[in-house]
Amino acid sequence: MTHLAKAKFWVQLSLRWRWLLLFLLSLGGVTTTLFLIPEAVIAAPGSAITVVDGLLISALRSTAPLLFVVLGETLTQRVGVINLGVEGQMLVGAMTGFAATVTTGNPWLGLLAGGLSGLTLSTLHLFLCLVCRSSQIASGIAVWILGSGLSAFFGREFVGQQLNHGFSTIHTPALASVPVLGALVTEMTPVIGLSIALSPLLGLWLYRSQTGLTWRAVGESIPAAHAMGINPFHIQCQGILAGGFLSGLGGAALSVDYTLTWAEGMTVGRGLVAVGLVIIARWNPYLALPVALLFGGSEALALRLQAVGAPISPYLLGTLPYLVSIVVLMLNHRQSGQSGGMPDGLRSVFDNTT
Amino acid sequence: MHIQLQGISKRFNSLLANDKVDLDIFSGEVLALLGENGAGKSTLMKILYGFYQADEGCILIDDRLVVIDSPYAAMALGIGMVFQQFSLIDNLTVAENLMLASTKTPKWQWSDRTHWVNTHSCLSQLAPTIQPTNRVHDLTVSEKQLVELVKVLDADARVIILDEPSSVLTPLETQRFWTLIRQLADQGHAVVLITHKLEDVLACADRIAVMRKGRVVEVCLAHNNQKPELERHLSSEDLIHLMVGQTELPVVHPVPPSLAHPRLHIQNLWVGEPAAVSNPGHNAVRGIDLAIASGEIIGIAGVAGNGQQTLADAVTGLLPLTQGTVHLDGAPVHQAGIPYRTRHDIAYIPEQPLQNGVATDLDLVKNLVVKDINRMPFFPRRAKQRAQALQLIQAFNVQPPNPDQPAGNLSGGNLQKLVLARELSGSPSLIVACYPTMGLDISATQFIYEKLFNHAQTGACILWISENLDDLLRYSHRIAVLFQGEIVGIAETRRASRQLVGKWMTSGRQAA
Numbered sequence: 114m115t116h117l118a119k120a121k122f123w124v125q126l127s128l129r130w131r132w133l134l135l136f137l138l139s140l141g142g143v144t145t146t147l148f149l150i151p152e153a154v155i156a157a158p159g160s161a162i163t164v165v166d167g168l169l170i171s172a173l174r175s176t177a178p179l180l181f182v183v184l185g186e187t188l189t190q191r192v193g194v195i196n197l198g199v200e201g202q203m204l205v206g207a208m209t210g211f212a213a214t215v216t217t218g219n220p221w222l223g224l225l226a227g228g229l230s231g232l233t234l235s236t237l238h239l240f241l242c243l244v245c246r247s248s249q250i251a252s253g254i255a256v257w258i259l260g261s262g263l264s265a266f267f268g269r270e271f272v273g274q275q276l277n278h279g280f281s282t283i284h285t286p287a288l289a290s291v292p293v294l295g296a297l298v299t300e301m302t303p304v305i306g307l308s309i310a311l312s313p314l315l316g317l318w319l320y321r322s323q324t325g326l327t328w329r330a331v332g333e334s335i336p337a338a339h340a341m342g343i344n345p346f347h348i349q350c351q352g353i354l355a356g357g358f359l360s361g362l363g364g365a366a367l368s369v370d371y372t373l374t375w376a377e378g379m380t381v382g383r384g385l386v387a388v389g390l391v392i393i394a395r396w397n398p399y400l401a402l403p404v405a406l407l408f409g410g411s412e413a414l415a416l417r418l419q420a421v422g423a424p425i426s427p428y429l430l431g432t433l434p435y436l437v438s439i440v441v442l443m444l445n446h447r448q449s450g451q452s453g454g455m456p457d458g459l460r461s462v463f464d465n466t467t
Numbered sequence: 468m469h470i471q472l473q474g475i476s477k478r479f480n481s482l483l484a485n486d487k488v489d490l491d492i493f494s495g496e497v498l499a500l501l502g503e504n505g506a507g508k509s510t511l512m513k514i515l516y517g518f519y520q521a522d523e524g525c526i527l528i529d530d531r532l533v534v535i536d537s538p539y540a541a542m543a544l545g546i547g548m549v550f551q552q553f554s555l556i557d558n559l560t561v562a563e564n565l566m567l568a569s570t571k572t573p574k575w576q577w578s579d580r581t582h583w584v585n586t587h588s589c590l591s592q593l594a595p596t597i598q599p600t601n602r603v604h605d606l607t608v609s610e611k612q613l614v615e616l617v618k619v620l621d622a623d624a625r626v627i628i629l630d631e632p633s634s635v636l637t638p639l640e641t642q643r644f645w646t647l648i649r650q651l652a653d654q655g656h657a658v659v660l661i662t663h664k665l666e667d668v669l670a671c672a673d674r675i676a677v678m679r680k681g682r683v684v685e686v687c688l689a690h691n692n693q694k695p696e697l698e699r700h701l702s703s704e705d706l707i708h709l710m711v712g713q714t715e716l717p718v719v720h721p722v723p724p725s726l727a728h729p730r731l732h733i734q735n736l737w738v739g740e741p742a743a744v745s746n747p748g749h750n751a752v753r754g755i756d757l758a759i760a761s762g763e764i765i766g767i768a769g770v771a772g773n774g775q776q777t778l779a780d781a782v783t784g785l786l787p788l789t790q791g792t793v794h795l796d797g798a799p800v801h802q803a804g805i806p807y808r809t810r811h812d813i814a815y816i817p818e819q820p821l822q823n824g825v826a827t828d829l830d831l832v833k834n835l836v837v838k839d840i841n842r843m844p845f846f847p848r849r850a851k852q853r854a855q856a857l858q859l860i861q862a863f864n865v866q867p868p869n870p871d872q873p874a875g876n877l878s879g880g881n882l883q884k885l886v887l888a889r890e891l892s893g894s895p896s897l898i899v900a901c902y903p904t905m906g907l908d909i910s911a912t913q914f915i916y917e918k919l920f921n922h923a924q925t926g927a928c929i930l931w932i933s934e935n936l937d938d939l940l941r942y943s944h945r946i947a948v949l950f951q952g953e954i955v956g957i958a959e960t961r962r963a964s965r966q967l968v969g970k971w972m973t974s975g976r977q978a979a
Contacts, residue, residue, distance in 0.1 A: 322575050323566070326559075330567050333556040340518075340554035341568045341618075342539035457558060 168413055170300045175416075176402075176409025177308040178203075178367035182387040183394065183401045184308075184315055185359025190391055191319065192352030193332040193458025197253025198238050200384030201260020202231040202357055203364035208264035210365025211375040212271055220280050223369045224304070224362060231361015232354055234260050239353045243346060249462050257384070265377045276373040280304055304370040309402060316398040328352060332456035360384065386438055393441055395454040404441075411437040468494040468529060468545070468625050468657060470515070475524035477510055482867045484510040486681040487524070492626060497648055497658045499672035499689070501665075503710055503908035504880040505866045507681040508661045509551070512628045516548040517541040547624030549615040551631045555603045561614055562599035565590070568618040590617050593647070609640045616647075626657045633667050634906075645671045663908050665706060677709040685709050707909060729758035731782075731897055731928045736791035738781045739952070752777045753952040755791075759928040764919065766943030766960070767932040769972055774952035775932045776818055779899050782930060783815045795897055814895035816886055816903045824886040827875030831865070832856040834874045835889050863888035864911065880906040891918045898922060898929045904938075916942055936965060948972050 182199055189196045196202075210227025214220050234256060241252035280302040319325040331338045331348040338345045367383070368375050386408060394400040415433040418425065470492040477485040484507045492498055500508045514521045517535040526533055528544060535541045541548075555564050565586050587599060594613040603611065612632060619627055629648070633641045648671050652658050660667060668675055672689040739751025752774045759765050769775060780786040782793055784800055793801040795811065817823035825834050835856040836847070856870045863884045865877070874885060883906050890898070898919065904912040916938075923929055933939050939946055940960055947957040948971035956971040 326563055326567055329559065329563075330556055333558050334554075337554040337556050338567075340538055340550065342537065342542055343567070344537075454558075457556075 167300070168410075168417060171413040171416070172406060172410040173301075173305050173309070174371055174409075175412045176406050177305045178363045178371055179383055179387055179390070179408055180308040180312065180402060180405040181363030181366060182360045182384060183390045183405045184311055184398055185356040185363065186387050186391045187394065187396055187398055187401055188315070188319075188328070188359070189352050189356030190459060191332045191396055191456055192328050192349045193335065193456055193462070194238075194242060194349055194353055195249050195253065195388070195459060195462050196235065196238050196256070196353060196356055197250060197385070197388060198235065198256025198260060199356070199360040199387055200380060200382065201257040201264075202234045202360040203260075203367070203380045203384045204264040204378065205234050205260045206231040206361030206364025207368040207379060208268040208271070208364075208375055209361070211274075211276070211368040212268070214276060214279075214369050215271060215274060218278060220276075220278070220369050224365045227365020227369070228358045228362035231359070231364060232357040234263075234361070235353050235357020238357070239350055242353070243349055261378060268375050268377065271375045272377065274374065276369065279373050280370050302370055304366045308366070312398055312402040315401075319398055329456070332458045334457055360387075363387075382435070386435065389438055389442055392455075393438075396456060397454065407441060408434045408438055470546075470626060470657070471527040471530075472511070472515065473525050473527065475511060475514055475521045475526075477507075477514060477519060477521055479867065480869070483681050485514070485521070488678075488681070488683050490676060490683055490686075492657050492659060494625065494657045495652055495655050496673045497652045497660055497671055499668040499675045500659060500661045500678060501663065501668055501675055501706065501710060502678035503663055503910065504878070504906070506678040506710075508678050509630055511678070512548065512630065512659060512661055515541070515626075516546055516628060518548075542622050542624070545623060545625040546628070547619030547622055547626065548628040549612065549619060549630060549632065551634065553611050553615055555611055555614060557602070557604035559603060560599065561590070561597055561601050561603060561606070564603055564614065565599070565618055565621060569621050586617070586621050589621055590614075593617055593620075609636050609644075612636070612644075624656070626659065627651060628659045628661070630661045631663070632660070633662065633664060641667075642670075663710070668706070675706065677706060679710060710909065728760065730761040730796060730926075731757075731759040731930075732792075732794040733757040733782065734792045734794075736778075736781060736793065737789040738777050738786055739789060751952045752781060755954055757947065757954065757957075759930065761926045761928060762923045763945065764923050764929040764931055764943045766939035766946040767930065767949055768934070768936060768939055768946055768968055769949035771934060773949045775901065775949055777952070778949065779815070779817070779901050779930070779932060782897075783813055783899050785815075812893060812895040812897070814890040814893075814898040814900075816890050816898070816900040818901040818905075820882050820886040821875075821879070825874040825882060828873055830873055831860060831870045831885060834885060835859055835892075838889050838893075859888040859892055860885075863914075880908070880911070883907060884911065887915055887918070891915075891922065894925060895922065895927055898927055899932075900929065901932045902934065903931070904933075904935070936968060940965065940968070 182203060186196060186199055206227035209230035210223040212223075213226035214223030217223070237259070238249075238252055238256045241247045241255070242249050319329065327338070327343055328348055328351075330341065331343060331345045331352075335345045338348070363383075364380065367380065372379065387405075390401070390404050390408060394404040412434040415430040419427050419430050423430070472488060472490040472492075475485050475488045475490075476483070486507075488507070488511055490511070500512070502508045510519065513519045515526065515535065517537045517540050520536060526535060533544060535544065535546070538548075556567070559567070569586065590597060590599060593616060594610060597606065597610055597614065603614070606614065616627075632644060632648075636644055645667070648658055648660065652673070660672060662668060668689065675685075675687050675689050676683050677685040677687075734756055736752055736755040736757075739753075755778065757765070767775060767778070777786065781788055782800075784793075788801050791801070792799060795813070798811075800811070800813070821827065826837070829837075832849075832853050836843075836852045853870060857868075859865075860868050860870060865881050865884045865888065874882065877885060883903075887903060890900075900919070903919070904915055907915065919929055919931070920942075931939070931943060940963065943960050945957060946960050946963050946968060947954050948968055949955070950971065956967070958967070
């Protein structure tokens with residue numbers, strides 16, 4: 114009897130935390146895949162670098178910028194606004210973040226500046242969508258093009274520079290000796306840690322807090338939210354601005370923490386991929402991490418294969434993360450039908466695009 | 468608590484929705500706000516709830532002037548409203564919906580559960596069948612209404628405004644709802660019941676305010692009120708007159724069918740999936756033979772979901788037939804497609820006009836002329852179409868009468884009028900009408916019946932599907948009853964009785 118009660122307790126507990134469990138499981142799954150598959154597929158004898166070595170940390174490094182953007186876009190779409198301008202916001206954030214880091218020498222200030230510049234650019238989207246009531250798709254594309262133009266213009270003098278004082282890695286000697294985790298932790302930067310921590314934190318906030326509930330309500334139905342005494346305009350503003358800040362932050366993470374350089378158009382469609390990944394993650398912050406890791410992981414894998422000297426054109430290898438995203442989007446679409454957890458408010462966005 | 472509305476006026480563009488309205492609302496009393504569609508009842512109450520702002524006038528609570536500039540302000544003052552369209556969010560759970568509406572919800576869900584316990588007990592009292600973890604889109608309409616009511620009560624509302632609450636309920640649910648309203652009033656709440664149904668008023672109101680064209684034309688006590696005050700009582704006939712504003716309604720008399728040989732001939736009609744056909748209750752139609760003479764109105768009665776919709780779709784050619792034929796004037800309709808239908812003037816008034824009858828994003832003009840799309844010249848004359856549309860809008864009294872607005876902006880009753888205006892214009896040879904007077908007020912209903920009769924007199928055959936037995940028995944020539952997709956009984960209306968038709972409706976042929 115007590116065993117039964119115990120089992121019941123655990124079942125209930127696991128039901129209550131099922132999102133977290135799912136999240137951890139998928140994280141574990143992705144990690145294992147990243148470790149095992151490449152070794153099985155390609156054994157590169159004679160090569161100095163093995164495919165697997167440090168793959169997880171490089172996966173996380175390329176994931177972190179994207180993860181910020183996916184989380185930001187999740188927040189924006191949760192309040193019923195779709196922002197295709199994240200690409201432009203990322204570029205502006207990357208440029209500003211890089212410039213601020215170069216001039217001040219402090220990468221944290223660079224991150225902050227990047228986030229704020231993304232937020233500033235998103236106010237344009239906010240103005241066009243919420244004040245002028247123009248089409249969100251058209252407005253998003255305008256913001257995207259504007260962002261890439263602005264970043265190219267102001268970033269001219271920073272092209273070709275290299276950061277030599279980015280974020281230092283977190284040094285924990287005690288952990289460094291642990292087999293897998295040690296290698297991971299020694300190369301972990303605060304930015305990566307922040308992005309990983311943000312995913313469950315935002316999940317908790319969105320699903321468990323009163324304000325998170327308010328945001329979800331606005332995304333589902335503006336008239337209903339209005340009738341409940343919520344001001345949907347304010348919430349949507351906050352959603353767009355939060356998304357703008359996080360996408361700028363993601364851009365800054367890309368230039369300040371990942372590539373350590375600035376180049377025109379360096380995001381190469383990561384912002385738009387993020388919009389797609391939001392759909393794959395079903396507008397769920399918990400799932401944003403594994404989904405973003407999928408893209409980051411395949412990018413890291415592509416780079417690693419190139420380094421190992423796999424007989425594939427580097428251009429084709431560069432498309433690998435995008436191919437993986439497309440395949441997952443297809444599988445996801447087939448599995449969940451038209452909408453898996455899509456906020457109802459977004460439906461009207463697509464209805465009004467004509 | 469005593470709420471006074473003084474001199475409230477509200478204008479929407481050209482339409483004066485409220486014209487200097489004065490109204491008093493008292494605690495412990497059910498006030499029925501009675502009036503036709505578009506009389507301004509809902510607008511007035513939405514002003515009290517802060518959904519709209521009044522152009523003129525003021526609101527006093529206990530002789531204190533208050534400003535209600537948002538629903539939030541209204542809730543803070545203890546005013547709650549249950550709308551006709553529910554403001555529940557389908558994708559969230561019942562609990563989440565309740566938490567959203569409440570001002571006392573804790574910031575985080577795992578802390579401070581005391582308030583939630585209160586809400587939960589309120590929910591289980593009013594609606595024991597609803598689990599707080601249910602998703603709202605799995606609830607029935609009446610359950611959703613109860614959740615709305617819990618939401619309002621949970622916000623400590625002392626004034627509860629109910630907008631057409633009984634329009635979505637079945638008769639049994641309505642009776643339960645009346646009891647609930649009486650209980651609320653006895654607990655000291657002030658209840659405002661917006662309605663156009665006299666049954667509601669007579670069943671549970673203490674005081675009646677009748678509105679017409681934006682004004683309160685009369686305030687009186689209801690029959691069941693025992694308060695010995697010197698206000699006058701009114702009979703239900705008086706109330707109807709007050710609502711409609713005419714002393715005499717045009718009376719429509721049925722004319723006997725003119726010919727014996729049928730114009731529309733339905734023979735051995737089977738529609739539906741093979742599995743559904745063998746398994747009754749799947750809204751299939753099974754072996755229907757029916758002949759309708761020119762100028763005859765056939766009423767189809769039956770409990771909803773016994774194949775009415777399928778029958779209508781099959782006769783108008785929207786559904787492929789499994790077996791059987793439909794002939795109109797000797798020509799087979801069932802083999803032809805939709806273009807044939809419009810060319811041969813088959814008018815179809817579908818169920819749920821919003822989904823089935825209009826293009827919500829197009830304006831009224833396009834919605835009205837689209838019926839003639841196959842007869843239009845290559846470059847249609849817009850001015851002419853607009854003039855035609857305006858005429859129809861005026862004739863059928865579609866409110867607001869602006870031909871350039873999208874049809875989706877219209878309220879339910881006016882949308883129905885729009886579809887009727889389109890389908891009943893011209894000279895159709897066959898009219899298939901599903902619940903044509905759904906959502907219409909008394910005078911509009913009369914007008915529609917008149918129209919149907921005019922068409923019948925000019926030789927159209929009319930297949931009229933309705934659930935309103937009284938009207939069917941009064942106005943149709945013959946009445947047929949659908950039960951599980953079959954016609955279980957058909958009789959001339961003057962020989963049929965309510966009891967007979969009722970028996971057919973509930974138990975099929977065996978009882979007949």
